[in-house]
Amino acid sequence: HVQLVESGGGSAQTGGSLRLSCAISGYNIKYDCLAWFRQVPGKEREGVASVYTGAGHTFHADSVKGRFTISQDNLKKTLYLQMNDLSPEDTGMYYCGAGRDVPTIPPVGCDVGYWGQGTQVTVS
Numbered sequence: 001h002v003q004l005v006e007s008g009g010g011s012a013q014t015g016g017s018l019r020l021s022c023a024i025s026g027y028n029i030k031y032d033c034l035a036w037f038r039q040v041p042g043k044e045r046e047g048v049a050s051v052y053t054g055a056g057h058t059f060h061a062d063s064v065k066g067r068f069t070i071s072q073d074n075l076k077k078t079l080y081l082q083m084n085d086l087s088p089e090d091t092g093m094y095y096c097g098a099g100r101d102v103p104t105i106p107p108v109g110c111d112v113g114y115w116g117q118g119t120q121v122t123v124s
Helices: none
Strands: 001-008 010-012 018-026 033-038 046-050 059-060 069-075 078-083 091-099 110-115 119-123
Touching: 001 046, 001 091, 001 110, 018 033, 018 091, 033 069, 033 078, 033 110, 046 069, 046 078, 046 091, 059 069
Parallel strands: 010 119
Antiparallel strands: 001 018, 018 078, 033 046, 033 091, 046 059, 069 078, 091 110, 091 119
16 A cells, blocks of 8 residues: 655745655555646646656656656655746646556656645646
Protein backbone atom coordinates (compact mmCIF):
# COMPACT_ATOMS: atom_id res chain seq x y z
CA HIS A 1 0.00 0.00 0.00
CA VAL A 2 1.39 3.40 -1.01
CA GLN A 3 0.36 6.68 0.58
CA LEU A 4 0.94 10.00 -1.13
CA VAL A 5 0.28 13.25 0.72
CA GLU A 6 0.52 16.55 -1.13
CA SER A 7 1.15 19.95 0.44
CA GLY A 8 2.18 23.43 -0.59
CA GLY A 9 -0.84 24.51 -2.57
CA GLY A 10 -2.52 27.85 -2.07
CA SER A 11 -3.08 31.17 -3.77
CA ALA A 12 -0.58 33.09 -5.87
CA GLN A 13 -0.51 36.14 -8.08
CA THR A 14 0.15 35.93 -11.79
CA GLY A 15 3.90 35.68 -12.25
CA GLY A 16 4.39 34.29 -8.76
CA SER A 17 5.74 30.96 -7.55
CA LEU A 18 4.65 28.00 -5.47
CA ARG A 19 6.38 24.78 -4.50
CA LEU A 20 4.36 21.63 -4.09
CA SER A 21 5.57 18.66 -2.06
CA CYS A 22 4.41 15.06 -2.00
CA ALA A 23 5.42 12.81 0.89
CA ILE A 24 5.55 9.16 -0.14
CA SER A 25 5.24 6.21 2.21
CA GLY A 26 4.55 2.53 1.77
CA TYR A 27 6.15 -0.87 1.77
CA ASN A 28 6.86 -3.53 -0.78
CA ILE A 29 5.29 -1.58 -3.56
CA LYS A 30 7.32 -1.06 -6.70
CA TYR A 31 6.85 2.05 -8.75
CA ASP A 32 8.95 3.30 -11.62
CA CYS A 33 7.69 6.83 -12.00
CA LEU A 34 6.36 9.68 -9.92
CA ALA A 35 4.27 12.38 -11.46
CA TRP A 36 2.22 15.51 -10.95
CA PHE A 37 -1.18 15.86 -12.58
CA ARG A 38 -3.72 18.63 -12.39
CA GLN A 39 -7.46 18.87 -12.92
CA VAL A 40 -10.03 21.62 -13.19
CA PRO A 41 -13.78 21.04 -12.87
CA GLY A 42 -15.30 19.66 -16.05
CA LYS A 43 -11.99 18.61 -17.55
CA GLU A 44 -9.93 15.44 -17.49
CA ARG A 45 -6.92 15.12 -15.25
CA GLU A 46 -3.81 16.06 -17.24
CA GLY A 47 -0.19 15.20 -16.73
CA VAL A 48 2.08 18.07 -15.78
CA ALA A 49 5.45 16.46 -15.11
CA SER A 50 7.01 13.13 -14.23
CA VAL A 51 10.29 11.64 -13.14
CA TYR A 52 11.49 8.10 -13.75
CA THR A 53 12.77 7.06 -10.35
CA GLY A 54 15.53 4.79 -11.61
CA ALA A 55 17.39 6.85 -14.20
CA GLY A 56 16.08 10.20 -13.01
CA HIS A 57 14.74 11.21 -16.42
CA THR A 58 12.16 13.97 -16.23
CA PHE A 59 9.32 14.94 -18.54
CA HIS A 60 7.32 18.16 -18.55
CA ALA A 61 4.16 18.94 -20.47
CA ASP A 62 4.56 21.60 -23.15
CA SER A 63 2.28 23.96 -21.25
CA VAL A 64 4.67 24.12 -18.28
CA LYS A 65 8.11 23.69 -19.88
CA GLY A 66 10.50 26.36 -18.76
CA ARG A 67 8.28 27.31 -15.82
CA PHE A 68 7.76 24.16 -13.75
CA THR A 69 10.41 21.74 -12.53
CA ILE A 70 9.84 18.31 -11.04
CA SER A 71 12.39 16.80 -8.67
CA GLN A 72 12.67 14.02 -6.14
CA ASP A 73 14.51 13.57 -2.88
CA ASN A 74 15.04 9.84 -2.51
CA LEU A 75 16.36 10.13 1.03
CA LYS A 76 13.31 12.04 2.22
CA LYS A 77 11.00 10.10 -0.12
CA THR A 78 9.50 13.34 -1.28
CA LEU A 79 8.47 14.58 -4.70
CA TYR A 80 8.49 18.29 -5.51
CA LEU A 81 7.06 20.57 -8.15
CA GLN A 82 8.58 24.03 -8.35
CA MET A 83 6.16 26.29 -10.19
CA ASN A 84 7.37 29.67 -11.43
CA ASP A 85 5.81 32.38 -13.57
CA LEU A 86 2.33 31.16 -12.69
CA SER A 87 -0.68 32.14 -14.76
CA PRO A 88 -4.43 31.80 -14.12
CA GLU A 89 -4.42 28.83 -16.53
CA ASP A 90 -2.37 26.94 -13.95
CA THR A 91 -5.26 27.03 -11.50
CA GLY A 92 -6.50 23.58 -10.53
CA MET A 93 -6.25 20.67 -8.14
CA TYR A 94 -2.78 19.17 -8.27
CA TYR A 95 -2.32 15.47 -7.62
CA CYS A 96 0.77 13.44 -6.92
CA GLY A 97 0.88 9.97 -8.46
CA ALA A 98 3.07 6.85 -8.48
CA GLY A 99 3.06 4.16 -11.12
CA ARG A 100 4.77 2.49 -14.06
CA ASP A 101 6.99 4.23 -16.55
CA VAL A 102 5.32 3.94 -19.95
CA PRO A 103 7.00 6.38 -22.33
CA THR A 104 4.25 6.02 -24.94
CA ILE A 105 1.58 7.51 -22.66
CA PRO A 106 1.36 11.25 -23.33
CA PRO A 107 2.22 13.73 -22.11
CA VAL A 108 4.45 12.60 -19.25
CA GLY A 109 4.83 8.83 -19.75
CA CYS A 110 3.56 7.66 -16.37
CA ASP A 111 0.78 5.11 -15.85
CA VAL A 112 -0.34 6.11 -12.37
CA GLY A 113 -1.72 3.47 -10.03
CA TYR A 114 -1.65 5.39 -6.77
CA TRP A 115 -2.93 8.91 -6.18
CA GLY A 116 -2.72 11.47 -3.41
CA GLN A 117 -5.72 13.45 -2.23
CA GLY A 118 -4.70 16.61 -4.10
CA THR A 119 -3.80 20.17 -3.20
CA GLN A 120 -5.52 23.24 -4.64
CA VAL A 121 -3.58 25.89 -6.56
CA THR A 122 -5.33 29.16 -7.39
CA VAL A 123 -3.65 31.85 -9.49
CA SER A 124 -5.26 35.25 -9.96
